[in-house]
Amino acid sequence: EIVLTQSPGTLSLSPGERATLSCRASQSVSSSYLAWYQQKPGQAPRLLIYGASSRATGIPDRFSGSGSGTDFTLTISRLEPEDFAVYYCQQYGSSLTFGQGTKLEIK
Amino acid sequence: EVQLVQSGAEVKKPGESLKISCKGSGYSFTSYWIGWVRQMPGKGLEWMGIIYPGDSDTRYSPSFQGQVTISADKSISTAYLQWSSLKASDTAMYYCARHLSSGWILDAFDIWGQGTMVTVSS
Helix, strand or coil, rough: CEEEEEEEEEEECCCCEEEEEEEEECCCCCHHCCEEEEECCCCCCCEEECCCCEEECCCCCCCEEEEEEEEEEEEEECCCCHEEEEEEEECCCCCCCCCEEEEEEEE | CCCECCCCCCCEECCCCCEEEEECCCCCCCCCCCCHHHHHHHCEEEEEEEEECCCCEEECCCCCCCCCCEEEEEEHEEEEEEEEECCCHHHHEEEEEECCCCCCCCCEEEEEECCEEECCCC
């Protein structure tokens, strides 16, 4: 099973700043089958990025994904108040697994 | 509108059985894999398994194999998650979610249900 490790566990930033979230896999994720989700309290997760770098429908272009192999990154270029949430990565190249999440909180 | 609507919250006692549902609408229900994801209180997301409603092909995460049963009734566009004997440790929010691409067995989840909270307590 591929284990995904997200860092940092918590990221404290201010609106307008740039956020960089990391997801590292225990082995290479085939064909960059890596997704990112946003989850706000009391809500279901929302797909942001799939295929490591493709934005899902309706996702603002301040969200971008990059990476390949074992190292992937979600970047939020300029934080909006509504972006403060928990973010999960998921690999679907070999079975399906989720990372443990990164909480993005207001500084 | 493409959506998944889940059944309501449940409160059960240890040892009881339970079946929760997830009804799809606005798309071809038989053409997309549907998955179930567990989220224990204050914790992260765990993939439980998936089903292809077109032929009921089902795959389970090793962590959940034998612990739950996933099924579907394509005639009413509904997927199910069931337990034969609940434990307190089954207390969690359970989400159903649809795969992004038609027919792909391994995929991201683009459409999510609203979640069903299951509470198991004596």
